[in-house]
Amino acid sequence: MSASPIYLGVIGVGGVGTAFLSQLARLPNAPKLVLLARSSQTLLAPTPAYSPAIPAADWTTASAGASLTKTGALPADEIAAYLASAPGRAILVDNTSDINLARQYPTFLKKGISIVTPNKKGFSDDLSLWKDIFASASEGKALVYHESTVGAGLPVLSTLKDLVATGDEVTRIEGVFSGTLSFLFNTFAPASGSSDAKWSDVVAQAKELGYTEPDPRDDLNGMDVARKLTILARLAGLEVSRPDSFPIESLIPSELTTLPSSADGIAEFMKRLPEFDSQMTSIKENAEKEGKVVRYVGSIDVASKDVKVGLQSFSKDSAIAGLKGSDNIISFYTKRYGSNPLIVQGAGAGGEVTAMGVLSDLIKVVQRLQ
Numbered sequence: 274m275s276a277s278p279i280y281l282g283v284i285g286v287g288g289v290g291t292a293f294l295s296q297l298a299r300l301p302n303a304p305k306l307v308l309l310a311r312s313s314q315t316l317l318a319p320t321p322a323y324s325p326a327i328p329a330a331d332w333t334t335a336s337a338g339a340s341l342t343k344t345g346a347l348p349a350d351e352i353a354a355y356l357a358s359a360p361g362r363a364i365l366v367d368n369t370s371d372i373n374l375a376r377q378y379p380t381f382l383k384k385g386i387s388i389v390t391p392n393k394k395g396f397s398d399d400l401s402l403w404k405d406i407f408a409s410a411s412e413g414k415a416l417v418y419h420e421s422t423v424g425a426g427l428p429v430l431s432t433l434k435d436l437v438a439t440g441d442e443v444t445r446i447e448g449v450f451s452g453t454l455s456f457l458f459n460t461f462a463p464a465s466g467s468s469d470a471k472w473s474d475v476v477a478q479a480k481e482l483g484y485t486e487p488d489p490r491d492d493l494n495g496m497d498v499a500r501k502l503t504i505l506a507r508l509a510g511l512e513v514s515r516p517d518s519f520p521i522e523s524l525i526p527s528e529l530t531t532l533p534s535s536a537d538g539i540a541e542f543m544k545r546l547p548e549f550d551s552q553m554t555s556i557k558e559n560a561e562k563e564g565k566v567v568r569y570v571g572s573i574d575v576a577s578k579d580v581k582v583g584l585q586s587f588s589k590d591s592a593i594a595g596l597k598g599s600d601n602i603i604s605f606y607t608k609r610y611g612s613n614p615l616i617v618q619g620a621g622a623g624g625e626v627t628a629m630g631v632l633s634d635l636i637k638v639v640q641r642l643q
């Protein structure tokens with residue numbers, strides 16, 4: 274018996290979305306791509322046949338032809354209605370960082386549309402949305418996979434879920450959870466050798482390399498790490514109400530905190546950041562006086578429900594100080610693993626590695642739906 278067709282909608286074709294589409298194009302027996310959207314345009318396989326499908330490898334050329342339907346941005350409920358009417362199970366891949374789209378996940382899930390995403394916003398917002406997402410998935414018999422919301426493609430969430438599901442007791446999770454901040458400090462204050470790189474130049478480089486959030490201030494203000502810890506804490510069983518319900522150390526100069534969250538605000542922020550390079554240089558030099566390096570870390574202590582996010586100094590021979598590039602390191606302390614934690618380490622940001630996490634989630638969902 275041949276497997277029933279599965280229909281795929283993808284929203285977002287930025288750094289992660291583009292890498293995802295090129296990996297999807299090489300996947301044998303991929304689901305049929307019938308919807309592809311960016312902020313101002315939507316491409317659809319014409320109804321009622323949902324055919325021809327959109328070629329993932331070459332959607333830009335196909336969008337110029339006449340065989341696909343083209344519209345402007347569609348509201349989430351119209352996208353959900355389109356996917357729910359497809360003649361088979363449907364999956365939505367959200368490759369945006371849009372909180373408003375994430376707030377609509379319950380609408381999709383209740384209609385039986387599964388969700389795969391690297392977008393942290395929905396899973397780290399109000400606890401009520403977290404609960405609504407998983408209750409809606411049960412109601413619609415749909416699946417939700419979001420591995421790339423923490424540690425990009427690294428198997429962080431799957432590891433934590435396996436520890437919990439098999440009855441281990443997770444006592445503490447700690448490490449470096451930001452690819453951007455890892456890259457910034459590994460470059461600006463390396464554990465071996467020295468660097469005279471300017472903080473603002475390294476921030477611009479991280480943005481160029483596709484490590485930062487669409488708005489790099491979300492990395493520098495600690496919110497991206499706080500969102501990841503909120504997700505991990507919730508999976509470990511803690512009812513964290515919001516990602517700003519615990520102290521977060523921000524690296525944004527106070528003079529720049531009032532810039533708007535628009536594209537102009539981002540540009541102005543990047544332009545003025547060099548004025549404040551000396552602030553980060555003095556943080557680096559203070560750690561150096563003690564023979565240490567500074568790194569941005571997070572931790573969750575499950576018993577005391579204590580979640581912390583901020584700067585800490587480390588001796589130069591420690592594992593955290595010796596990280597390279599955009600690497601994350603996440604240590605799980607559990608009852609079974611005792612005093613030697615289970616450690617996951619590797620690149621924690623970048624289009625290709627994040628897309629790999631999204632595509633591997635998609636493969637799991639397809640296998641479970643068939």
Ligand SMILES: NC(=O)C1=CN([C@@H]2O[C@H](COP(=O)(O)OP(=O)(O)OC[C@H]3O[C@@H](n4cnc5c(N)ncnc54)[C@H](OP(=O)(O)O)[C@@H]3O)[C@@H](O)[C@H]2O)C=CC1
Pocket residue numbers: 284285286287288289290310311312313368369370371374391392393421422424425452483484485486487621622623624627
């Ligand atoms: N970059 C990384 O290393 C990692 C990223 N992530 C997450 O992956 C997601 C994507 O990141 P990245 O690719 O870097 O971001 P980009 O800014 O490069 O791309 C975002 C894409 O989403 C589209 N978009 C935004 N809002 C909407 C909307 N409401 N409707 C339709 N399309 C929309 C944009 O449209 P347009 O093209 O029109 O601007 C763009 O195509 C984020 O949630 C990020 O947190 C997770 C782990 C690592």
Ligand SMILES: N[C@@H](CC=O)C(=O)O
Pocket residue numbers: 421422423424425450451452453454484485486492497621622623
């Ligand atoms: N901006 C994020 C991307 C991955 O989540 C990071 O730098 O870690």
Ligand code: NA
Pocket residue numbers: 420421422423424425426427428429430630
């Ligand atoms: Na991950």
